[in-house]
Amino acid sequence: MKEVRLSLFGFGNVGRALARVLVEKSAVFRERYGLEFKVVSVADSSAVVWLPVGMNLTEALNVKETLGRLSAWTNDYEVFNFSPVEAVREIDADVVIDVTNDKNAHTWHLAALKEGKAVVTSNKPPLAFHYAELIGEAERRNLPYLFEATVMAGTPVIGLxxxxxxxxxxxxxxxxxxxxxxxxxxxxxxxxxxxxxxxxxxxxxxxxxxxxxxxxxxxxxxxxxxxxxxxxxxxxxxxxxxxxxxxxxxxxxxxxxxxxxxxxxxxxxxxxxxxxxxxxxxxxxxxxxxxxxxxxxxxxxxxxxxxxxxxxAGLKETASGVVSDVIKAALKV
CATH class of the missing domain: 3.30.360.10 (Dihydrodipicolinate Reductase; domain 2)
Structure with a gap:
């Protein structure tokens, strides 16, 4: 079984839909691909929550949906004020997942790649403005940079x-x-x-x-x-x-x-x-x-x-595209 550490940025509707898929289909991913996903950090606009041994995503979902922000979560978890660039540099992960709407996310995508981490994103502006730079950096480092969910949600036009x-x-x-x-x-x-x-x-x-x-x-x-x-x-x-x-x-x-x-x-x-x-x-x-x-x-x-x-569009549909890319990245890192 291959353990793959994930660092998730964005815990709004799409981020939570993705988290639910990771929880509900964990057995499928183990059986079909031999992959055990361990989410070591989750970030929303209020905070970065980091636990190197892996987080309980069900608990994270409950905190977000009842309290509205991850910064309110203190039980056994360390809560940080990291910027995204600081987070991708500090947190030991194999795959960085960006499901935010951060228009400047190319800066921390590049930082993640330079740290040797694969990137999966549904965030469109980084690619719409910085495609050549991002793809060039990923190719130089032989790292996955995957973005199926940026166009047509989970309908696989990018893969096509x-x-x-x-x-x-x-x-x-x-x-x-x-x-x-x-x-x-x-x-x-x-x-x-x-x-x-x-x-x-x-x-x-x-x-x-x-x-x-x-x-x-x-x-x-x-x-x-x-x-x-x-x-x-x-x-x-x-x-x-x-x-x-x-x-x-x-x-x-x-x-x-x-x-x-x-x-x-x-x-x-x-x-x-x-x-x-x-x-x-x-x-x-x-x-x-x-x-x-x-x-x-x-x-x-x-x-x-x-x-x-x-x-x-749609939460499950977008999560489908993101999860597909996470699996592809996990099989390569």
Missing amino acids: LKETLLGDSVEEIEAVLNGTTTYILTMMEEGASFEDALRKAQELGIAERDPSGDILGIDAGYKATILHCLAFGPTTFDEIEVRGIDGISPEDLARAGKAGRTVRLVASIERGSVSVEPKEVPKGSPLAVSSTQNAAVIRTDLLGELVIQGAG
């Missing part, structure tokens, strides 16, 4: 481009990459106003309290940037064109509907060119997804047109 289509040359990708905007546009097609659709999405936890990252196309832009980096080579979010759905009216949707089309926030990705904008697509198109679904149409020289659809 990175590990499966090795003999193909990608020619173009068109994709719907943001479940929040798809949900809002679907509701508007059914008669809701933009404001009512957004409010409903927030009530259901589909949209954030501050939904601007989704509505303005920023989230989809991050994801499209990452797909370009994989398919064609490095670029950054600063080099792409982004327009969100804030200017879409019910009249726009009604007009498209009469023509047998629907409006979706579509990312178009070609070599050296990335754009995200609302587009009319035929109702029979793979991109005409509804609710919170995502879809990508990948065109290659050998395979032709490949369609991948699936959940682009």
Whole structure:
């Protein structure tokens, strides 16, 4: 049995969903892969809790969900005020997991790699702005740097481009990459106003309290940037064109509907060119997804047109992508 030490950063919704999977499927991971995961630290915005012999994740979940912050947890555990950089340097772990929304996380991802630790992340901005630097550092040190859950949650579009289509040359990708905007546009097609659709999405936890990252196309832009980096080579979010759905009216949707089309926030990705904008697509198109679904149409020289659809949001779905990467990293470290 191979014991693998994990250091988890982020204990919000996704971090707790990941913790539950690690608890509930621990026997599966032992039997299927010969892996025994030991979480040696957990961090939220209030504190880093560190126990080198391994933490009780069920207790950590109870503390977070009853007291609201890890800094309130003192029973047998040491609570620290480490910055993320200090934590990745001090804490002895094999795999660092980042499920935060820290836009500056590339600094501590690099620090982790330089300390000889693998990195698994669902955090998009580090890759959207610093892909070449992060991947270059990981390759120089022969360490896993894995990010399946950054695009389409657990739907494995990253693995498809990175590990499966090795003999193909990608020619173009068109994709719907943001479940929040798809949900809002679907509701508007059914008669809701933009404001009512957004409010409903927030009530259901589909949209954030501050939904601007989704509505303005920023989230989809991050994801499209990452797909370009994989398919064609490095670029950054600063080099792409982004327009969100804030200017879409019910009249726009009604007009498209009469023509047998629907409006979706579509990312178009070609070599050296990335754009995200609302587009009319035929109702029979793979991109005409509804609710919170995502879809990508990948065109290659050998395979032709490949369609991948699936959940682009959700806690279990995102945890699926993260756990898959944690297992891949654990088998290599």
